[in-house]
Amino acid sequence: MSLTDYLRQNQKAILKDWFHAVVDSYPAETAAFLKKEKDPFANPVGYSILEGLQGVFAQVVEGAEQEKITPFLDRIIRVRAVQDFTPAQAVSFVFSFKEVVRTRLEGDGRLQELAGDLRTLEAAVDQVALMAFNIYMECREKLYELRVEEVKNRTARLLERANAIWESQRKGEGSREES
Amino acid sequence: MAQVPKADELAKVSHRPPETPWTETPVEFRPGTFCYGAKPKNLEVVGLPNPREWNPADEDWKLPDNWKDITLNGMKDRLDKFRSFKLFMDICVRCGACADKCHYYIGSGDPKNMPVLRAELIRSVYRKYFTGSGKIFSKYAGARALTERVLKEWFYYYYQCTECRRCSVFCPYGIDTAEVTMMARELLNELGCGIDWIAGPVANCYMNGNHLGIQPHAFKDMIEFFVDEIEEVTGVRVEPTFNRKGAEVLFITPSGDVFADPGTYTLMGYMMLFHEIGLDYTWSTYASEGGNFGLFTSHEMMKRLNAKMYAEAKRLGVKWILGGECGHMWRVINQYMDTMNGPADFLEVPKSPITGTVFENAKSTKMVHIAEFTADLIRHGKIKLDPSRNDNKIVTFHDSCNTSRAMGIFEEPRYILKHVCNHFYDMPEGTIREKTFCCGSGSGLNTDEYMEMRMRGGLPRANAVRYVHEKHGVNMLACICAIDRAVLPPLMNYWVPGVDVTGLHELVGNALVMTGEKKRTTDLRYEPLPGMEDEEDDDV
Ligand code: SF4
Numbered sequence: 233m234s235l236t237d238y239l240r241q242n243q244k245a246i247l248k249d250w251f252h253a254v255v256d257s258y259p260a261e262t263a264a265f266l267k268k269e270k271d272p273f274a275n276p277v278g279y280s281i282l283e284g285l286q287g288v289f290a291q292v293v294e295g296a297e298q299e300k301i302t303p304f305l306d307r308i309i310r311v312r313a314v315q316d317f318t319p320a321q322a323v324s325f326v327f328s329f330k331e332v333v334r335t336r337l338e339g340d341g342r343l344q345e346l347a348g349d350l351r352t353l354e355a356a357v358d359q360v361a362l363m364a365f366n367i368y369m370e371c372r373e374k375l376y377e378l379r380v381e382e383v384k385n386r387t388a389r390l391l392e393r394a395n396a397i398w399e400s401q402r403k404g405e406g407s408r409e410e411s
Numbered sequence: 412m413a414q415v416p417k418a419d420e421l422a423k424v425s426h427r428p429p430e431t432p433w434t435e436t437p438v439e440f441r442p443g444t445f446c447y448g449a450k451p452k453n454l455e456v457v458g459l460p461n462p463r464e465w466n467p468a469d470e471d472w473k474l475p476d477n478w479k480d481i482t483l484n485g486m487k488d489r490l491d492k493f494r495s496f497k498l499f500m501d502i503c504v505r506c507g508a509c510a511d512k513c514h515y516y517i518g519s520g521d522p523k524n525m526p527v528l529r530a531e532l533i534r535s536v537y538r539k540y541f542t543g544s545g546k547i548f549s550k551y552a553g554a555r556a557l558t559e560r561v562l563k564e565w566f567y568y569y570y571q572c573t574e575c576r577r578c579s580v581f582c583p584y585g586i587d588t589a590e591v592t593m594m595a596r597e598l599l600n601e602l603g604c605g606i607d608w609i610a611g612p613v614a615n616c617y618m619n620g621n622h623l624g625i626q627p628h629a630f631k632d633m634i635e636f637f638v639d640e641i642e643e644v645t646g647v648r649v650e651p652t653f654n655r656k657g658a659e660v661l662f663i664t665p666s667g668d669v670f671a672d673p674g675t676y677t678l679m680g681y682m683m684l685f686h687e688i689g690l691d692y693t694w695s696t697y698a699s700e701g702g703n704f705g706l707f708t709s710h711e712m713m714k715r716l717n718a719k720m721y722a723e724a725k726r727l728g729v730k731w732i733l734g735g736e737c738g739h740m741w742r743v744i745n746q747y748m749d750t751m752n753g754p755a756d757f758l759e760v761p762k763s764p765i766t767g768t769v770f771e772n773a774k775s776t777k778m779v780h781i782a783e784f785t786a787d788l789i790r791h792g793k794i795k796l797d798p799s800r801n802d803n804k805i806v807t808f809h810d811s812c813n814t815s816r817a818m819g820i821f822e823e824p825r826y827i828l829k830h831v832c833n834h835f836y837d838m839p840e841g842t843i844r845e846k847t848f849c850c851g852s853g854s855g856l857n858t859d860e861y862m863e864m865r866m867r868g869g870l871p872r873a874n875a876v877r878y879v880h881e882k883h884g885v886n887m888l889a890c891i892c893a894i895d896r897a898v899l900p901p902l903m904n905y906w907v908p909g910v911d912v913t914g915l916h917e918l919v920g921n922a923l924v925m926t927g928e929k930k931r932t933t934d935l936r937y938e939p940l941p942g943m944e945d946e947e948d949d950d951v
């Protein structure tokens with residue numbers, strides 16, 4: 233049996249381990265809430281993580297292209313990029329997938345047998361991690377961009393108006409000079 | 412060779428908060444998670460105490476020597492004066508019903524954002540100094556001494572509550588944590604520890620009547636600028652008047668509508684509507700701000716800034732006041748104005764001159780919300796609307812915390828929306844009406860240095876928008892609050908790109924068929940109306 237088959241068969245358990253590993257990076261009370269609350273609108277963080285992990289898992293296992301993974305990664309990182317995490321903490325959940333799979337294989341006594349496949353999987357996960365860093369940076373840059381835009385817009389109409397007056401005055405002066 | 416930490420080790424570096432009791436974990440002031448401290452010049456203008464240069468991230472807050480006495484006396488004063496405050500300190504049974512209802516908790520995962528813990532930050536101090544058991548057995552009674560560390564925690568978490576009152580909807584005892592936050596902010600302000608984004612607008616408003624400090628002539632000039640814009644789009648020239656004595660109605664709206672997009676389009680909508688129905692109204696260039704950041708400072712400051720509304724109504728001799736689309740302005744008007752600066756016996760019970768409807772609900776305050784006013788016009792068939800002009804907009808509606816939880820305005824905006832556009836979809840139950848999620852930037856926290864925290868707080872709101880965006884293709888988020896119009900665009904930009912933000916009366920303005928108008932080809936944003944894309948090209 234290949235690692236891919238193994239992952240497909242154990243999808244539910246692995247996803248659960250992975251989800252718990254990610255969610256346990258929050259304070260204990262919050263981790264409990266993120267696991268327990270089933271209404272996606274009451275628990276958007278838990279749901280973003282869950283849906284994101286499911287998507288990333290499916291794509292990695294099926295060897296999908298990068299573009300297909302991006303939206304799922306984005307779901308999770310967009311949230312973690314604005315929470316109290318360092319950049320490393322924000323994206324480390326990708327790497328924890330390796331630990332989760334390895335631990336499970338070990339527990340099932342399959343590590344030896346699937347070691348070769350596992351190395352390939354781990355290389356794929358490293359690729360995903362690189363993408364994760366890019367998304368994290370995009371999110372942080374977006375925050376700065378939003379700040380700048382907001383400051384500009386606050387008085388945009390005043391400036392527009394002031395410029396219009398200035399322009400019309402200049403035109404006025406210009407015509408006086410000409411005449 | 413150095414040992415490279417494993418992923419989970421790396422991730423755990425200060426990852427899970429230290430397992431110390433919450434009462435002993437100090438807060439960390441990281442950029443993006445706190446607002447700048449109030450500047451001395453802004454405090455001086457209104458005579459607030461302890462004006463000085465300071466930075467919340469600094470170790471030394473330059474507090475007055477007797478800061479502890481000031482704070483404890485301030486607490487005592489308020490416990491005596493406000494029964495609600497005393498009750499809220501005493502009656503919480505820590506049932507936890509409110510715990511996961513705060514958007515800041517949901518978005519940040521920080522347990523001190525649970526409303527019950529937020530209140531506990533001050534309640535623990537209350538127990539220590541104001542209850543018998545706390546004085547003797549402090550540790551067991553959940554009491555703690557007031558220290559600078561506690562004060563810093565207050566600052567951090569009470570400026571991380573938008574006073575939205577969502578938690579109070581779920582509390583079986585009706586404990587309103589927003590009011591606890593208000594008290595805490597009052598106490599912080601007694602030490603000069605407010606935030607500048609509130610102190611600045613307060614000072615400006617006090618000096619010049621509006622948050623930006625724009626003087627009367629410039630205010631008038633701006634509104635006239637929009638008269639030109641309206642004419643450009645509709646061919647109709649509206650004629651607003653300013654400080655006109657004897658007008659029937661005084662109109663007051665937040666100044667954000669005058670200076671920043673997309674509020675400006677809503678402003679155009681108001682003026683078009685008033686023109687079309689021939690409303691006898693005037694602007695005041697002194698009461699040129701509906702917003703009241705005094706509400707986020709202290710009850711005295713709220714009263715001081717609010718007073719201009721009635722003062723101007725009296726000076727101009729109007730019959731009643733009509734108010735624009737604003738959030739906290741309505742909380743002040745509906746909950747406090749009447750007892751603070753009223754009763755306004757010199758005004759009449761508002762009666763729509765167009766439909767004859769008497770607004771009994773405003774019998775006391777004499778101030779009507781424009782959503783009520785417009786819904787009444789539509790109901791009586793007094794205006795002609797062409798909703799197809801908004802056909803390119805698939806709209807959902809964000810209930811502002813203040814208009815929904817402080818006023819119960821749920822139906823009027825929806826009624827209007829259903830008449831001015833053809834595609835309207837509500838967000839899921841549990842995220843709207845009285846349970847609406849806050850924009851994450853209310854109560855004076857809408858400053859740019861706080862963007863990271865605002866994105867956390869706004870996540871639950873954005874998440875519900877995302878759902879209708881994906882399910883129904885919603886591309887327009889309507890609201891009736893000026894702060895919403897300012898802060899929802901960045902929120903959408905971060906979480907749900909592809910969704911724009913509009914005021915309700917911008918959509919009314921688009922749909923309104925005006926007497927004598929030219930063939931309209933664009934909406935108020937100069938974007939082609941549905942089906943008019945080619946005509947636009949021809950014009951160019
Ligand atoms: S719901 Fe009310 S009583 Fe229960 S913990 Fe919250 S504030 Fe206290």
Ligand code: SF4
Pocket residue numbers: 512513514515524525526529571572573574575576577578579588589592
């Ligand atoms: S009032 Fe709003 S922001 Fe403040 S604690 Fe309650 S839910 Fe949170």
